[in-house]
Amino acid sequence: MSLNILNSDSLKENTVWRSFMRTTELFAPTLREVPAEAEVVSHQLLLRAGFIRREAAGVYTYLPLALRVLKKINQIIREEMDRQGGQELQMPIIQSAELWQESGRWDVYGPELFRLKDRHDRDFALGPTHEEIITALVRGEVSSYKQLPLLLYQIQNKYRDERRPRFGLLRGREFIMKDLYSFDRDEHGLQVSYQKMHDAYTQVFRRCGLRFRPVEADSGAIGGSDTHEFMVLADSGEATILFCEKEACGYAANVEKAAQPNVTAKPCEDLKQLAEVPTPGAHTVEEVADFLHVPPQKIIKTLLYETEKEVVAVLVRGDRDVNEIKLSNALHCLHLKLAGAATVQNITGARVGFAGPVNLKSVRIIADLEISALTNAVTGANKDDAHLINVNPVRDFNVDIVSDIRMVQAGEPCPRCGSTLKEAKGIEVGQIFKLGDKYSKVLGATYLDESGLKKAIIMGCYGIGVTRTMAAAIEQNHDQDGIIWPVAIAPFHAVVVPVSVKDEKQTAMAEETYDRLVKAGIETVIDDRPERAGVKFKDADLIGYPLRITVGAKAVANEQVEVRVRKTGEVVMIPVNKVESSVIKLLGQL
Template identity: 55%
Template sequence: MKQSMTFIPTLREVPADAEVKSHQLMLRAGFIRQNTSGVYSYLPLAQKVLKNIEQIVREEMNNAGASELLMPAMQQAELWQESGRWYSYGPELMRLKDRHNREFALGATHEEVITSLVRDEVKSYKRLPLSLYQIQTKFRDEKRPRFGVLRGREFIMKDAYSFHATQESLDEVYDKMFTAYQNIFTRCGLDFRAVIADSGAMGGKDTHEFMVLSDVGEDTIAYSDTSKYAANIEMAPVISTYEKRSEALKPLEKIETPNQKTIAEISTFLNVAKESCIKSILFKVDDRFVLTLVRGDHEVNDIKLKNLYGATVVELASAEETKETLNCVPGFVGPINVSNDVEVVADHAIAAVVNGVCGANEEHFHFQGVNIDRDAKISQYADLRFIQEGDKSPDGEGVIKFAKGIEVGHVFKLGTRYSEAMDATFLDENGRTQPMIMGCYGIGVSRTLAAIIEQYNDESGIVWPESVAPFQIHVIPVNVKNDAQKDLSDKLYAEFLQKGYDVLLDDRPERVGVKFADSDLIGLPVRVTVGKKAEDGIVEVKVRKTGESFEVSVTELYDKIKQLLGN
């Protein structure tokens, strides 16, 4: 493509409202422009990268046995009412009415449409399993769109759905999709982790999020420093074991601790380690009250608490509820002398606390010399806390580290959530009606574009990995008014194209400094500069990634390019 004829509006200044690197660079390098909050136009360079990513996604999806289709963005409200999400999705679901006042959702996701489609056509186990995907524009009215296309309101997604007669069949396709996702993000050049995620209200068992490691990520990942293990921190079990200190047990003693509410305060006030303090927090777990105990240096993981009780809603008890249940204000509650109505669950670490400190269920008082099994009644011990950096990895290999991640993909065993609500059934081998078992698999295509830029940039601009680069080669004549330079550039451009390379020719009558700055900003893998030595058939090759540059004669150029880029 000739640069004079396309649309790459680069900017010298960093736009004031762009907080993260990818957003800044996509604006500066002329990849996107904002139309309105969270809504963007993808300019020609971005569109080329999107197409490259889509092609990789298509190849891997087809390879995993999925077929591409295209479903509509306009979805009749009735479908969403069947699934119940018309009512539960909230303001993120964009809604509109047609000229006949009929209501529609703008597709935020397509479980309803695909379930209705398959339900109407597939009636027998013989037609299952079935995997279908699309690459399509999605609409979600984010409360706080930000970071450019990382969190937009209109974005491109690949969403796939699978339908099964048996759980085993779902498991098999889930594994294929998992592998496809690993291939996709690897081919995109991304440093990512497949992390164990929370299946949330869906009731599914297996679910993984594919996270691109990045400081601007909104999620925290706990990963092993030596193995492949990775999970959302909420999901990582703690397998650490704790040894009791060999110390003589002291008697239990109530002491005055005026206004010392937090662990930090009490540990300073009494000059004891946080590890010796017992953090006691009252939760409301569905309809009952549960007093949780974790060590002072640990945090309660409410998702673990929720899963422990198979509960729907877990929330902190209010001050009033705490007062009512424990006859004490928060800050001084503890497990000793509590009513039998209150269950007390303790993290495993608590069992190893010797001569500890806890609230006395009396304002401005704590107990010290606490030895939990002697002094309190524990309903059960459980893994109750958030994993921490330095903990053993749950798979037994290495220790846990934390990283921030951008979620670019999600694979999910939906089970019968939609098929039951929408009556998508089939006849099994025995002629019995069964709900289809479903999986769903999403990739944020436009978000992946931004995530790649987050990982591939330097102080001069973007540094595209070859697999998705908008063009492979940037041909730059230093002076387009010089015939030799112009002719040689045109010739190389034509020949590269003919050999199947994707080439950008900077034929603009700009100063060479401007061209080089734009070129670094855009970040194509290889630059071929045609300057004064054009008359001698010598050009300069520069590799964007390494900064390496060298002169080469035109006769040797293609071999060099082939070495650098493959063919």
Template identity: 45%
Template structure:
């Protein structure tokens, strides 16, 4: 493609409304343009990348035997009423009416339509299993679209739905999808981990979220760089804390100290000259009407999900301002675990440490030092309720864990029979008995993946696409100028352009009458993996110059051997 004929306009300045790198660079380099909040046009460059990712997904889906189809984006609300999701999705759905005032929505996902389709088409166990997918635009009227393509209101998604006679059969497809996703995101050049999500309310549903590691991600997760362990922060574990019995109790008795106007861990630690991890954090909660405290070291947070599991079946309710007002004996910021009105004490095993604790005195502006676990306060329930931190030991391999943010680029989910029951997708088994089909669903955010790849593959000059998703294979820069060799350079570059294309290589050819600096800067910004420069200097030596965008490596290639060299 000749740049003089190509719709690509790069911007020298960052767009004012973009503050994450992917958004900023994709706009600056001419891949996308914003049309409304969370709605983007994909310019030709962006379209090419979108198609590349889409094709990788299609390849890997087809390889598993899944079948592609296309489902409507405009969907009758009636279907959503059958599953009850018109209410649960609520304002998240874009809604519209036709001229007869029949309600429609723009598809946020397609369980209802596909299930209803399958209900009409399949009816025997002999038809199952079947896995159907589409690659299509989805719509969610997000409360707050942000971060460019990462949380858009219109986004391209691959959604697959599988139908089975039973859960065992579903698990086979689930594993196939899980493996296919590994291949997809590996081919896309992403650093990612599949993270086991929290079990559904019923407890049986399995799901994994594929998280691309990125500072701008919206979900925290824990992962090990040495093995494949990864988990949502809500369910993450670490090597069990050393439950050290407190045998070294000193003779030092608890001492009340004045800590005026210091309701925070950091201030108290500084005031006493102690480190934060010898302060005891007491986190007040209500468990079905009983007062409870959760104890973790001062440098950790309470994992509320773990705490809820620890006190089950009692229900957790974190203390709010009203609760504190109702319990003046537990002054916020100065709570200690030794108060008689506390019925439930849950502590992380790391509390049973070989040192005394500084705790709140249950009196405003006072703390107590030299509090020993078991001697000065007792614990009812021991549970891993302390938040995981970077550097904690991996529960699988013992190496250091990392807590990072991730972009959810894919998800595999066991649905069960919710939709097949609601929409009548049943099959007849070998004995002639009718059952609802068991379903799974599997999503890949394609437009979001483009953004995630950009987040991982860029530098201060611009994007550096992995070859698998780059809009072109080669960026050919002709430095013709108007000097004596101009015609020669132009002729050589034109010939190289034709030659590369004849060999099936996609080339973006900068044939513009622009200065070298502009062309180099644009090439780095656009981010095609291989840059070839044809200039008078090189031609005089019989070479064109090659630069690899990602590494910056440069070398010379004989002008007559370029195609062979870069294939």
């Protein structure tokens, strides 16, 4: 009996999606006009093409077409995770506060954590990520080095109460994410797992048909050492990435992370006499530079920052911007913000705009690497309407910390090879982290090695935003008429459009074409609505089927259907009896 079940069609029918559809049955309500709530193009097109509907701010229903895309992305992810030895599981979305308190993140995570109480008034959170749960699971089940390494992953809804949900699926509060966690005995094992995931991610995004780039990144709140982000390249992207113009070099980093090049040698200039000069009203770098006729590079910009521990003075060259991420890393602080006017007055004794490191008491001073290379520089005098000239580090002031704390810009030398850095915009769709023992230590996930020694498991975590990837694909691949899906993640491969459904010959020919394509395994939609051709064409372009097969009067007369490529607009005439092979060939070329 049981064998019979296995041999039956149940196996063959166990495909994730059906490969055929009639638009008269398809639930894909398209809109002619752009809903007012949508700002970015992926959001607009997802709404217009009938892929999603909004339920609440940052919370969406995925309609059938969207779900097909998501399933395809998921499937590619599964195959690549499994290929690297990953095992899929599912974990709770509702997570008890205890675990989060144990890891310390109940307090650290802040308002982004969706919190709720049960009827007994116990605290819970909706999982924004699953480090706690998975580590707790593993600590209970893994006790020996023989059980390692372990790669476990899940694809589920995650929740973050964003301070400002926006851009449709690009920054939602409920979203689908794949997270894989690696568990290894040591750093070497972690390196192996990390590389596996780096390879897997490269494969995933390549297979999705996206132009992307892995970049070095900052590890942020999740913590850990090494980390790369996978960026889908799109001009509308929020993230700025810098990459070396030399392909062979390969350096690429998020601006948040991009290291500055080695400091140029100190210019040989005689140290001049420190002096105070009046600079009435000149409180920005630009104003001071104009007023004193010095280039901004000769000005030391002094910013006061407040952290949860202290107030610090931050020095960068006048033409540079502070990189707050680098800064908070250098200061080992959690929160960072520019000090208010009152604090500035209090500490420097002057209004905002006249702070300087000379004789600045009571706060630590942190300077960017470039500062030590300056001679005879200009700074604020800690006195209203006055600046100091001929200021020299060491001679006139000392700093407590020297570190790379500034933003790097396109055009600067590559920190690795010295060629020029270029800039691009990207959408972060994946990130891989080396966590080390950060979570295993606090949560007590350990194992015994061969010598019976108890050791912390070394972890890594690796996420892919599935719903964000779908939106990013649209940001990268669209035109005025609508979406242009890469074949691998398109909801369907082709749409057959009979120009007039009242023409029996056209209908018959379209049905034959549809039938042939479906039987050949091509996911095909037939637009059998009694609409005019223009309406169907518009919808086809909007939804973004990679291929459109038009069956009109010409087709009937010539026994040839017209295959149009969505991406290029290219049109080829194909005899009906060869339509499958031609379509397969065309899809393969896309």
